[in-house]
Amino acid sequence: MALLAAGFGVVIVSGATGTVDVTVAESFKIVAGHLLPNMPWMADGSLTSLQDQAVWRFRLPRTLLAGIAGAGLALAGALMQALVRNPLAEPYLLGVSAGAGVGAVAVITLGAGAAGLTLSGAAFAGALAAAVAVYLLARQGGIVAPTRLILSGVALGSLLSAVTSYLTITTEAQNVFSILFFLLGSVAAATWTQLAVPAAALAIVLAFALLRSRSLNALQVGDETATALGVDVNRFRSQLLVACALLTGAVVAVSGGIGFVGLVIPHISRIAVGADHRRMLPVTVLGGAMFLMAADLAARTVAAPTEIPIGIVTAAVGAPFFLWLMRRGRAAGAGMHR
């Protein structure tokens, strides 16, 4: 509940931050006015249409996209960590971000019209193609072993990154900035219509994960134990992989390769509430949303009026915070003992 309230607070403050002057109170009024019918201040002329536009058309969608992306990446990270039983696992392990990178950079360097694809569309296609390739490479005799999955993901990711680097280095200089912005991740260009796909993916995957959270608990103890506890491990692992690939792909396609969230937020949740997925997953999702919305706010303000890519903020702020948390005594009691 505290996380929810804090999240709403960030949304409102976010609405009040930017080049067009809007106070926090006005920002609240605009958001409430659009959500609830017949609010008096929407018609009495106290708010300019410029303010309304800035908050409702630009700032709110990008803040919500940051929230959805943060929640989605954190959730996908938690699921990946459970399904390969490796604390270093993160959503991009499936080659999803590298694949999305190739798709997006191809559109930027070769021109959007070339393949008739939008940047998001190409990124999503690249993400899914990479995930399918990693899955097929990791599969042997109908079984996807965690170690093979990690190794094929890392190998294919390197290969695709090489392709992206080649495209970047050989393109005209003016494209390089757009490429960097995509690769480092950004929610700056968010529109309302872009929110639908990642929001739907988040909702579906979250519902699936919560319903199977007991199986996730069993899986983290080991394949053999999970089998003995009635979990069809192979099928469950495949389902989780599909869920992670779709969710990560949907997020990366609109927000680029925002790093760090998917790796670290699940660990922070485990330190906070323990490893039981029934408690840890909701905290992970809300924490991821909060963290990325706050990071977006920082990305817009620290170097204003210049915006820095959100991925830089997540790593620059998140990494020291996480290391501090990990070194504290409490983490040792809550699982960081190994």
Add this chain to the structure above:
Amino acid sequence: MRISIDDLSIELGGRRIVDRVSLEVEPGRRLALLGPNGSGKSTLLRSLYRLHRPASGSVRIGGDDLWRLGARAAAQRIAVVAQESTAEHDLTAFQVVMLGRVPHQRGFGADSPADLAAAEAALERVGALDLADRPFTILSGGEKQRILLARAITQDCPVLVLDEPTNHLDVTFQLELMQIVADLGLTTIAALHDLNLAAEYCDAVAVLKEGRLIAAGDPGTVLTGDLIAEAFAVRADRIAHPATGRPHFALSPLKAPSTERNTTA
């Protein structure tokens, strides 16, 4: 609930590990699976909890084919204490014990008071209540084994499968564990290395060698010196246990030079 293993063969990586084994365990009886390392004991046990699918033959639990039952229904009938897993995780001992309720629960939600009470009773039974809030991964081998046995008890199944449950245990807890298992009164099948524990606590033994069943039946009649020599290539002198009267085995190498010297001197 009866375990019926009928003409079971299991192949792994193209090699036949279990070769046409047939075994019955009557409801409420305990069977010890004996045999040297690599004789197929663990593989045979794993086929009882759906980790290995039979190449041929069948496993029936309470009359139903294990592979027709489905994963969840099977886990409601068979609880397992497998060999210690090396997976690292952040669950507490109590959370590991609670996993035993997974086959009985559905969906998202809190654990019922009955589930929690079952886990607590199981922890008490194995003498590990004080370990409940400790992280499982940092427990000692013996403590882990108590927790895993508690999880199997919490699973509340008519059939119990134990794979070398006394490994890593001090002698006190070896006897305690076997006594707890005996008191549970479940249909039990356990791979054991200790012939004396098998003879002491089990109603029947089955001896595997190179994947084949070479003997099965009452411990007193099956475990002869000749059979043990054939299965394990050791000399076993059978004596009556001074306290219980059950068969007991004094083991020595098949060709024992020290014994030779003593008898000729």
